[in-house]
Amino acid sequence: MEPATVVHLLYAVLLVAVSVQLSSFATSIYLHRSLAHRGLYLNPVVAFPMRVQLWLATGINPKEWVAVHRKHHRHTDVEGDPHSPVLEGLWQILFGNIYYYAREAHKKETVETFAPDVGNGWLDRHFFRYGLLGVFCGIAICMWLLGPVWGGIAFLVQAGTYIFFSAVVNGANHALGSRNFENTATNLQIVALLTAGEGLHNNHHAYPTSARFSIRRGEIDPSWIVVKILSWLRLARPLKLAPQLES
Numbered sequence: 612m613e614p615a616t617v618v619h620l621l622y623a624v625l626l627v628a629v630s631v632q633l634s635s636f637a638t639s640i641y642l643h644r645s646l647a648h649r650g651l652y653l654n655p656v657v658a659f660p661m662r663v664q665l666w667l668a669t670g671i672n673p674k675e676w677v678a679v680h681r682k683h684h685r686h687t688d689v690e691g692d693p694h695s696p697v698l699e700g701l702w703q704i705l706f707g708n709i710y711y712y713a714r715e716a717h718k719k720e721t722v723e724t725f726a727p728d729v730g731n732g733w734l735d736r737h738f739f740r741y742g743l744l745g746v747f748c749g750i751a752i753c754m755w756l757l758g759p760v761w762g763g764i765a766f767l768v769q770a771g772t773y774i775f776f777s778a779v780v781n782g783a784n785h786a787l788g789s790r791n792f793e794n795t796a797t798n799l800q801i802v803a804l805l806t807a808g809e810g811l812h813n814n815h816h817a818y819p820t821s822a823r824f825s826i827r828r829g830e831i832d833p834s835w836i837v838v839k840i841l842s843w844l845r846l847a848r849p850l851k852l853a854p855q856l857e858s
């Protein structure tokens with residue numbers, strides 16, 4: 612392999628890793644804990660770059676994401692759940708989560724019923740609601756950084772990895788792993804380390820509004836570390852916290 616190709620490959624791998632992690636933290640901290648469940652206050656200085664990251668790297672419409680997610684909590688693993696491996700099958704969710712998500716996100720009734728309070732600001736109506744515009748800007752930035760070929764590949768790989776991580780949380784975390792509480796979700800620490808804490812899903816379903824997903828000694832919630840640092844900087848404030856288990 613030519614030295615120039617190796618350098619491009621290394622930059623592409625770095626861009627993918629950084630983008631996937633930034634998107635994961637933005638999803639867990641901003642979209643999930645703050646916007647969907649209102650368990651965390653975020654200063655706009657922190658929330659805004661998280662919104663931009665999600666818009667550029669994933670094209671997610673926050674209003675739709677929150678609506679689909681709240682509906683998942685309302686009907687967890689029973690009829691009405693948008694993406695349940697119990698209803699649809701684990702493999703279907705692991706490799707088809709994006710289809711199940713999009714099917715629900717495009718239902719006007721779901722969005723109006725479950726997220727009337729979200730995504731109504733000026734920036735939402737003019738920018739963040741238009742996911743494709745964000746994705747085109749994201750592709751352009753990647754191509755500007757790495758050239759058209761490597762930039763295009765890097766964008767696709769980071770988007771694909773993010774989509775797969777989301778599918779793992781929606782699929783594996785309702786099928787495999789351990790439980791602290793009696794609900795159909797599970798904890799998978801390895802998934803939590805890859806997805807900014809989302810893998811502690813059994814804890815989350817027990818206390819959906821908690822800003823902290825770890826609940827007993829030994830559990831690691833990467834987003835909680837970031838939230839603690841942001842709290843020290845007075846850029847975030849947990850509003851609700853689950854009680855910690857003794858053992």
Ligand SMILES: [Zn+2]
Binds near residue numbers: 683
């Ligand atoms: Zn769930």
Ligand SMILES: [Zn+2]
Binds near residue numbers: 680
């Ligand atoms: Zn949730």
